[in-house]
Amino acid sequence: MSEAQSLQVLSAIRALSPLLFALLSLLVIPLVRADRFGKKSDAHARGGRASVLLLLASSVAALLAGSGYSATLSAGLITIDPSEPGRLLVTLGGAVFALIVAVGQGRRAGAMGQVALFGLALIDLALAIPIGLAPIAILLVGSASLSALAAGKKEDAQRARAVFRDLRTVGVLLTVTVMAELLRSAIPLSATDPSYATTSSLTAGVAMTLSLVLLGMIGAFPFHHRLVRIFESLPIVGSLMVGVWIPTALSLIIFNELALLASSVSEPIGGAVVATLFITGTATIIFGGASALLHDDVGEVLGFLAVGNAGWLALGAAATILHPSAVGPLLIALPGALVISLFGLWRISIRRHYELTSLGDLSGWARRTQPIGVVLICAAASQVAVPVRQFFSGGFNIGDDSGSPLITAGALLGAGALAAAAIRLLLVGLAQESRRVHRAPPSNVLSPAAIWLMAGAILISGVAAGFINIEAAASGLLRPDPVESVPQNSTP
């Protein structure tokens, strides 16, 4: 093999490392579950441990491979150029999902690890592909497929209906994405024939269709049902991947597309797109926060917290259109995903310990399970910190951008409700012990597993709340240099 070929192979390994680890899991997990590696009764545990190791390895490999020139694969017409946000999502996601799979254990731990591995690989791949139809299509199709994989073969009607809802959403959004691409590709053509649509009307059309894809996928109001049902019925790894992490990656792509679009026309994007995004975002935050306060089922509460997070992403899309070169909106996506993942970690810890899904039955749990209490304290602290930072962060000041005191007041009210819902979960744990909690054995706070759980939770919450400032990397390579504005009705 020549030196050039060796370099090409090395570049391919670097470019596709998360995907390679995901594919490797198809071989490794069934292999370690074979009888020759231990007792048949431990096969699921071995599969789970293997998937945790693969997730950690994928995370480290993504960090080491990086997103530089040496990690770019060019083969014929295909170019895969890993981006900084993609690698950051894989690095953090690998560690977060490894922790969740390790805590959750169970019969399907290996399969859940595979769902996380493939989800992160798809995110990395989508963010590595140059602008076009493919990145959004990969994430939409991947979301539906992972949702079906996470649901498994269990004959559970509720679970099957959640996947059906996802299938319908993805079917519609794929079509809308094709229409968005058609309209965007028609913008340069409109300059040659002004008797049809104008550049500004086509730009507004693209912004509207892309925003529709974003709102549908992130689960903003009125598309929130999909998100709530996912959290209510799918296993937590599948819920987080399909309901939070893939939408986060999609929002980064769509923010970038909206920024490029807005910076390519001299006039502001019309068609009431920005106003619609502001109103939808505010309504979603209020709705998510209020519903999280009113519901009792842990899965539903988490679903509504995720809906509230989707509201922030919708506001971020509006801010991106108004200020295409601002990085603030890009910085809100990752902390939100990490906060919801922390709640997911809390949910799976609680479920494993108590087998309970109702908050009413869970009162007093924090007194008996301190490590789980620490996880929720971290989640609540970052849930409170993130909305405040998102509200006033550079280039994403809702008060100034929206220009409406109603929107400002609504977003503040919603943020308050979300924070209150997070604190409510904590207070439930500190209330008088319920009978079922009292009967459960207390957990040992000094066990290695509990220490790992607490350390992981503190690290994730530190990143989510901005105390550990690594999310700044997410605004790096995704955003190209600001494009010079061009006059209306000319080729962007």
Add this chain to the structure above:
Amino acid sequence: MNLLSLELPLVAVAALSGALAVTSARRAAWIALALMATATTLLEFRPTESLPPALLLRLTAIYGAILYALPAGMLERRALAHDLQPRRLIATLTEHPVVAVSAAAGLILGAIPLALPIEGSSVLLRGAGVALLLIGLPPLLTSRYVEATARAAVVTLSGALLLRASILGALDLFSSIAMASGFAALLLIGAAVAGQLTKAEE
């Protein structure tokens, strides 16, 4: 192979089979879906001398997924001949006049310039694209049946891609791979979920 002369028959086949894919049940629906996919893929990629890899990939993905999704015993000769009788197919379409009218309206609407710059675009392709969008979108949004929804999603997406191809030509390789996997995923997930729901409800 020159398909330009076959454009009109292919458009007719696409619209008719698209309508049957969302209105019929069982065998006729799946066969109609395979026909619709073949016609729209040929129209989209317009092979002249050789078959492009993207076309082969799309057809392989859709045929493979349909074969997987077909319930057992669906390809029996006698039953197929019974279900595919022209009399029965016409009866199915007349039982769903809204879909038949949507198909016709879509073909006519496609001939109107709409609001897009269409110089150089094909009227027939545009007509077929709009027709399939109008046929597929209502059941995609409202159907309670999983497999019918998956078929409607395939019809709608094929229509959108055809409309796109009428102005911009075929997709690039990456997007083609993503879309082929999308078609396959829609059908496979539909089949899996339908099976689970049936078992759970039994």
